[in-house]
Amino acid sequence: MTTELQTIAALVVVALAATWLVVRAVRQRRQPGCGGGCGCPTRELKR
């Protein structure tokens, strides 16, 4: 993989990660909670 291609791939991964974090933050704002890791029930468990 060339250096340029690696740069593009890395930036795509960063963009995807940032988008996922933003979507997660917005979703959490609508439905607040601890964000996991505290023993709170998952969405599946709530259903």
Place this chain on the structure above:
Amino acid sequence: MTLLFLSIFTLAEYPMNVIDGAVASLADAVKANMAEGDLRDLITDGAIAGVGGVIIFLPQILILFFFIGLLESTGYMARAAFIMDRLMSRVGLNGKSFIPLLSSYACAIPGIMATRTIEDPKDRLVTILIAPLMSCSARLPVYLLMIAALVPGEQVPLLTKVGIMLLMYALGTFGAFGFAWLFKRTLLKGEPPLMIMELPPYRLPGLKDVALQMLERGWLFLRRAGTVILGISIVLWFLAAYPKAPDGATAQQQLAQSFAGRAGHLLEPAIKPLGFDWQIGIGLISSFAAREVFVSTMGVVFNAEAEDDDTDAAPPGAARRQVAGRPRAFHAARLFHAHGLLRVRDAVREHRRDRPARDQQLEVAPLSNRVPDWHRVDSQLTGVPRRSRPRVLIPRFRESQRFSSS
């Protein structure tokens, strides 16, 4: 507690070294098999260094929850609450506040939710306010990193490290009691109510339950490391790698002029009196997303620094080793985390939640949230029907577990 922390340090050492070595080998393998470039750096310096720096603490988390599970399943915790009643009454609270505060050692959120079993609104509010000061499990990796920084290597006896860990926990606990005392004598004055509680019989610990609880916590930790921490590590790598420095610049110069470095420098005047430098500032900013991210940030930041000394990537455990030599800054960071400033956000979030959603959540709360049915005990003792009392929701499968185990 001393035994617990001693075992955290001694028993976990070998598996931690194994994980450290495995993660370092993975980073080396990626370096060896990929051409030089941004994607390779993202994988090794961002993802592997960030996540590896956190998962290295998995054995210690598992040991902590194994011992907590043992204490819970023997029936010792209820007795501890009873014993603590006298101590709690000195700060104006009663033993009922003990269970929420104890839950806060796992996580402040279930601790705050468990305060609904406290009838007196003032006591409930004081308990909510002090619950975030308890040292939750997410702070354990941060504390361990700080101990590695303050007392590095084999120069210091193991008991000193254990003592520092105990002090960190004690700092949070006594800080919480101090604030409770202050609140109960100023803003939220009131007499501490009497405490009536049911004491379960002592029994042999159910190893299956303990193992399940331990695995559940371990899985949650790993899931967090594989999702939020991975995502933040990737974004943080970008912030530490861009904009690119001119050719020939060292990794330290690159970090200093990157987005993350600029943010750290911007914050530095405000945090300098605490003994923090701009690199710790980057860690503090990122730890607002999740406490453990402080560790992975240090992994990413110091990994960049390590490249100045060695062209090979430093292993993810390098964060633990390379932060040594900054004891003053880490002492301040310890206070920052021990006093749970970040948990204020959690308390606000919990308050914002609408009541039905909170109730629904408590109804299906998993086994690790131990909320005793105080109102049922009260109604049995006083003869006042339960319906006329405030509604208390008990986790459904807690009830079934209680009956099956007794």
